[in-house]
Amino acid sequence: MRGVSVIGIGETPMGKYPGSLRQMVKEAGNKAIADAGIDKSFIQAIYFGNFNGSFWSGQSHMGPLVAETLGLDNLPTIRMEGACATASLAFRQGYMAIASGMYDVVLIGGAEKMTHQTTPLITEGLASASDVELESSIGATFPSLFALAANRYFYEYGNCREEMAVVAVQSHANAYLNPDAQMKKLITPEVVKTGFPVADPLTVYDCSLISDGSAFVVLAATEVADKISKSRIIDIIGSGHGGAPIQISTKNPTAFIATQTAAREAYAMAGIRPSDVDLAEVHDCFSITQIINTEDLGFFEKGSGARAVAEGKTALDGVIPINPSGGLKAKGHPIGATGLSQIFEIVTQLRGNAGARQVKNARIGLNHNLGGSAATCVINIFKGRD
């Protein structure tokens, strides 16, 4: 496989977007192309992630709509979906398309418009990523499914409600330093624990946000990247993709096999160990999800992920800073864009452009994106150049 590199990134601020999905795409897409500093004519295909615009906005077939919006008419396009891992899946397919030799330069994008919808329809649309026949149709929503995971985790490793509260506190602190973040409010563990109860033990502060947002990256074959772009190029050194049954009842909810599989593949491809990673954006749809994932990523021993957070190991100046962007919890979670928003942060950090939230000596970064109740996982590993 030939090398592939990121040459451009762009995103909208996360939160309630004042315009349409088209306008979000236009803003984020054009930012990424401008960042790459290339002429649009270099772009050969568009890989686009959108989770459920067909349900929330009645719009499917978003590929050609995105192309038209960006003045890239007539380019081949494709939309991808894999629940909350949608954007990273689009990224991985675009990566493989270049690695295969089919294309040299590809635009990857993702977007989701959610804040215009009512809460019941948002909940129903999100629940479509679970097993509808066996889970959501009997009333199980994602907060309840991950509350099951949290309770089981407490049963196996001891109640860590105290430590788990620090996940949100840290994410809010990081988001406070991120101009694109939706949430700009510092909180305390007490606020988290006494927040509005959603599905015990999860309060509203343990849950990620409902967001509008769009993010894009420009990928190029490494052998081409240097010739066409003057941006600070970041190389992709590993990629992994794992799966698990869609319903939660048939799997261990305190260890995500999809994360473990994707991590094994990505680390092997990159030729690194978990301890070589300098920072990571880790899927935190719920606080418990982040904790379990950081264990399955090999950053911490099983059962010790919550304590690690409370000890500051995942803070900006910790051993392994997690979600310097603020994560899904505080930067935002526009489903179809989330994975690319994670990659935006990793690339920004590896370029040394993260300002007040810059992780020191960031050289290797990882994005981890999960779909459904851990039924889909994509991990990509990036490396800055010396």
Add this chain to the structure above:
Amino acid sequence: MRGVSVIGIGETPMGKYPGSLRQMVKEAGNKAIADAGIDKSFIQAIYFGNFNGSFWSGQSHMGPLVAETLGLDNLPTIRMEGACATASLAFRQGYMAIASGMYDVVLIGGAEKMTHQTTPLITEGLASASDVELESSIGATFPSLFALAANRYFYEYGNCREEMAVVAVQSHANAYLNPDAQMKKLITPEVVKTGFPVADPLTVYDCSLISDGSAFVVLAATEVADKISKSRIIDIIGSGHGGAPIQISTKNPTAFIATQTAAREAYAMAGIRPSDVDLAEVHDCFSITQIINTEDLGFFEKGSGARAVAEGKTALDGVIPINPSGGLKAKGHPIGATGLSQIFEIVTQLRGNAGARQVKNARIGLNHNLGGSAATCVINIFKGRD
């Protein structure tokens, strides 16, 4: 790029399926794996096409659901969508994943469940593939958009209502010989012309069917295919993907630039000319669509596609047999499975297994799959071995 081959195919009969989407997937997927004659453990990933199950059945995130259904738990999966070209897009991405070296053996599938829905919701779901803001929200449905194309075609090349009627007659005749086809009824041009008017000049006989259905193929790197499969292997020799604006008003509706682009790419990769193709499955969501596509594929001069049909050139014993399966018109059009159903037919023909509808000396076959009002096109070219 390394070579990729088809080693297994399977599909359900098209039409009203007596079971659930899960059961359709189980039937078609297991048929394809059995046809390949391989142990399931060889399969490394699943690429799945579904157009709008999130709207029609409330189920997104179908990848892990399909994996679970086929006893392939924990495999990496992804769902793809590009309107009616959905299944061929999934095929092309799976093809590239193998070509890139990421995987050796991949299962590609597609399915759509439609017949359980009401006609208004089917129409609304289909219309989500157009530009919702600028087309469907003001009442334009796909029959009306393609009726515009037909009327413009008549204006430019003369009224060919008579010849156009033969498209459906031929498709019905071919479907009559296909055990998997939904429509088993021989018709005359008179029946077509006097059929229930849908959007002038299109009658109901000019329109493709509403169908349930699922189709799967097993792909393997050519260097691996011979070692693991005893099936009659068919090689992929070309693949192309083109795009165009999503809305019809900004493009020429009598020449599909997406088809032209995809064809140029696929022919160049295969190193062949249109006249080298022995048979083709061509996207015929409407009779006029087939006519325009066969011109843009280079089989006939612009403006002569309808006459070619009337002269028998596209019949089973014609110069270039089109839609020997019966096509979308008469075999069926389960959106997310359609492109793979086309590939099922091409592979069946190239293996010489098409029975009463066998095209003589079939050596090179092509599937052409279109999305929206010709905004997405995928073409794949296949070759049997001597």
